[in-house]
Amino acid sequence: MKRYVTLEEISDGKLYTSNDMVKADCLGCKGCSKCCHAMGDTILLDPYDIWRFQKGLGKNANELLAEGKIAMRVVDGVILLHIQMAPCGEGEECCPFLDGEGWCTIHAHRPGLCRLFPLGRYYEDDGFKYFLQKSECDHPKAKVKISKWLEEPDLPRHEAFVFTWHGILKEAERLQEESGDDAFARNLNLFLLKTFYLAPYAPQEGFYEQFERRLAAYRKIVSA
Numbered sequence: 162m163k164r165y166v167t168l169e170e171i172s173d174g175k176l177y178t179s180n181d182m183v184k185a186d187c188l189g190c191k192g193c194s195k196c197c198h199a200m201g202d203t204i205l206l207d208p209y210d211i212w213r214f215q216k217g218l219g220k221n222a223n224e225l226l227a228e229g230k231i232a233m234r235v236v237d238g239v240i241l242l243h244i245q246m247a248p249c250g251e252g253e254e255c256c257p258f259l260d261g262e263g264w265c266t267i268h269a270h271r272p273g274l275c276r277l278f279p280l281g282r283y284y285e286d287d288g289f290k291y292f293l294q295k296s297e298c299d300h301p302k303a304k305v306k307i308s309k310w311l312e313e314p315d316l317p318r319h320e321a322f323v324f325t326w327h328g329i330l331k332e333a334e335r336l337q338e339e340s341g342d343d344a345f346a347r348n349l350n351l352f353l354l355k356t357f358y359l360a361p362y363a364p365q366e367g368f369y370e371q372f373e374r375r376l377a378a379y380r381k382i383v384s385a
């Protein structure tokens with residue numbers, strides 16, 4: 162999702178790699194659940210999140226859509242899935258996975274953006290770096306190595322996936338702009354949606370192998 166702000170406006174102005182130490186550890190949040198409230202449609206999901214849901218919750222994207230826990234929105238011309246906030250008190254909205262005590266009920270399987278927070282990603286031509294969002298979380302924090310904070314079993318492979326997925330979304334946006342054809346845009350979006358989100362993943366099989374196969378199908382379509 163594009164953000165029309167400068168890095169200095171939203172961060173401490175520094176860019177980090179996963180080997181860097183950064184003051185991002187919210188020390189268990191200690192009763193705070195601010196970033197699980199009133200997030201609108203900003204908690205976007207990627208295909209890895211869907212695989213993790215399927216593995217951890219036993220539910221695929223179609224089932225979570227039917228339950229209203231996730232929903233679709235168009236971001237930069239491409240249909241993406243996101244967590245759907247739900248009413249949770251007078252005039253309040255919160256994540257449907259948050260319990261009444263303020264705990265995440267799917268902590269081990271929560272989406273990548275929740276695991277990343279309060280860090281963000283800054284994309285460059287040949288990869289991405291991390292930045293620390295400065296005004297999103299005012300809880301006291303400790304320094305932590307980013308690779309530890311992210312808790313990814315295979316971080317290099319995960320980072321490669323994140324960058325590839327970002328590239329697919331950018332390319333899909335560009336292809337639609339270049340074609341200027343509504344039918345092409347609709348078909349491309351439906352293909353992306355079905356291929357990367359809605360076709361159920363095999364939870365017992367690794368994510369990256371399944372993603373590679375779907376990526377090959379996408380490459381075939383866009384190069385035809």
Ligand code: SF4
Binds near residue numbers: 189190195278
């Ligand atoms: S705002 Fe910070 S402390 Fe509060 S729940 Fe989010 S990450 Fe934790």
Ligand code: SF4
Binds near residue numbers: 259264266275
């Ligand atoms: S999935 Fe968990 S961590 Fe993420 S917004 Fe929902 S309750 Fe919060």
